Amino acid sequence: MGDLGEPAHAYVVKAAELPALYFLDEAHPRPLELEWINRGTDQKLRRTTIEMLLRTLFAKAQTPSVKKLHDSAGLRANFRSERERERFSRAFSKALDEMARDRQHLLTAVFDKPEAASRTVEALAENGVPEDAIAMLWRASEYLEEKYEPARGHSPGTVAGTITGAGVAGAMLGVGMLMIPGLGPVAVAGAMTSAAIGPVAAVSGVIGATGGAIAKMLTDHDVDGVSATLYEREIKKGKIFVSVDTSYDGIDPEKVRSLLDAHGGHRPEA
Numbered sequence: 001m002g003d004l005g006e007p008a009h010a011y012v013v014k015a016a017e018l019p020a021l022y023f024l025d026e027a028h029p030r031p032l033e034l035e036w037i038n039r040g041t042d043q044k045l046r047r048t049t050i051e052m053l054l055r056t057l058f059a060k061a062q063t064p065s066v067k068k069l070h071d072s073a074g075l076r077a078n079f080r081s082e083r084e085r086e087r088f089s090r091a092f093s094k095a096l097d098e099m100a101r102d103r104q105h106l107l108t109a110v111f112d113k114p115e116a117a118s119r120t121v122e123a124l125a126e127n128g129v130p131e132d133a134i135a136m137l138w139r140a141s142e143y144l145e146e147k148y149e150p151a152r153g154h155s156p157g158t159v160a161g162t163i164t165g166a167g168v169a170g171a172m173l174g175v176g177m178l179m180i181p182g183l184g185p186v187a188v189a190g191a192m193t194s195a196a197i198g199p200v201a202a203v204s205g206v207i208g209a210t211g212g213a214i215a216k217m218l219t220d221h222d223v224d225g226v227s228a229t230l231y232e233r234e235i236k237k238g239k240i241f242v243s244v245d246t247s248y249d250g251i252d253p254e255k256v257r258s259l260l261d262a263h264g265g266h267r268p269e270a
Helices: 015-023 047-056 064-072 082-099 114-126 167-171 197-202 213-220 225-236 253-262
Strands: 010-014 033-038 073-078 106-111 134-139 175-180 184-190 240-245
Touching (some): 010 082, 015 064, 015 073, 015 082, 015 213, 015 225, 047 064, 064 073, 106 114, 106 253, 114 134, 114 240, 114 253, 134 225, 213 225, 225 240, 240 253
Antiparallel strands (some): 010 073, 033 073, 134 240
16 A cells, blocks of 8 residues: 555555455454554544544444544554564455455344344244354343453453353344453354354454454355444444354345344444
8 A cells, every 4th residue: 555654564445445354364464553544644533533433434324534543544463573564455456356256145133122033033033044053142241140350270362151041042042152351251153153263363463453353253154244243333332143054055145144134133324
């Protein structure tokens, strides 16, 4: 990317391309330093400006000043050598291609209430959708009937235990708990359970600058990058994410979408 004045061995990610970070190969070089900058002036952004950028990025309504911020902002990653910068550049190019891949097989929604999410899962099962095709994700601290405490011997970023029969967790088996720093216990169920540990543990380097542990989990589950960013915001607010993989034999995508909508499921607006 190469704006004039940027330090040697630096690579700048445009604000609009931030979701591609979730698709980076885990073997990509880690930067020495990360800085949010104005790509035109090469000046570092203030903390309040960064907070506004991340809060409004991909939001539907944009004032002229916010749109200007989105167009000019970038995340600058400084590397040890030109070789590492080039390796990162190639990895990020592949990540951009992966972000653009068609993911229409996965239907997604968020629900405002756990009861609505539970009814939806039950309705999906009654209509022949297998459990392996369904995934859920939510802030467990919002709905646990009793205070959750991690099991001994487990550290943050690992599965700390399993629960059933607690709020929305009773909707299906195979519920796993993750402790996410700054957010607390997050529950994953169904198709996401076995694959949830790695993404949380891997949120470091460039991705860590966006604070996107949940978005990383969602993109590894095949949610597109922009949607994952928007869903992460909704999940942090206490809403419940549900997805259905319609690539399974016998699943009617139109029926699934109608069931998600009928029970109050909605998609966050970009």
